[in-house]
Amino acid sequence: MKRRTWIAGSVAVAAAAGGAAWQLRDRLVAAPIDEVSGGLWQMRFARPEGGQLEMAGLRGRLVLLNFWATWCPPCIKEMPELDAFQQRHAAAGWQVVGLAIDNPAAVREFLARAPVGYAVGLAGMEGADLSRRLGNERGGLPFSVVFDRDGRPVARKLGETRRELLLDWAAKY
DSSP states (O other): HHHHHHHHHHHHHHHHHHHHHHHHHHHHHOOHHHHTTTGGOOOEOOHHHHHEEGGGGGGGGGEEEEEEEOOOOHHHHHHHHHHHHHHHGGTTTTTEEEOOOOHHHHHHHHHHOOOOEEEEEEHHHHHHHHHHHOOOOOOSSEHHHHHHEEEEEEEEEEEEHHHHHHHHHHHOO
């Protein structure tokens, strides 16, 4: 009898958890874009080569946002693959954006030695705050977020991305 009670209780807890998760999902889908995107689409960042990177101009595209720094070995290691991803998938509407949480001079010097073909913004500490608002609870780097064409975050990855994951994202979104 105790076993049946335990099983029935477990099923009830699982059902309640599933229902709560479903309601949370519905709330996130219904939430205003600014709320679920941490205000990203209203932001502007200086570009290392000059000018501004206006995030509003990227709405309607699939965006792979990557937070990085010049002093972060896994960040540097993944950059060539992110660059290749941008080249291969731009025609399908993808845009890779690297937000450097670093000293602007260090970023400029690094990109002069190892240029990339995707957009880079100088985010500084504002970028670290944005990263946390987008789900990077640990504040670690690298951190990537995929946004769908509506501007909603649909995938996150703390740590180095790999080719297989990038291809999975390209196929899924």
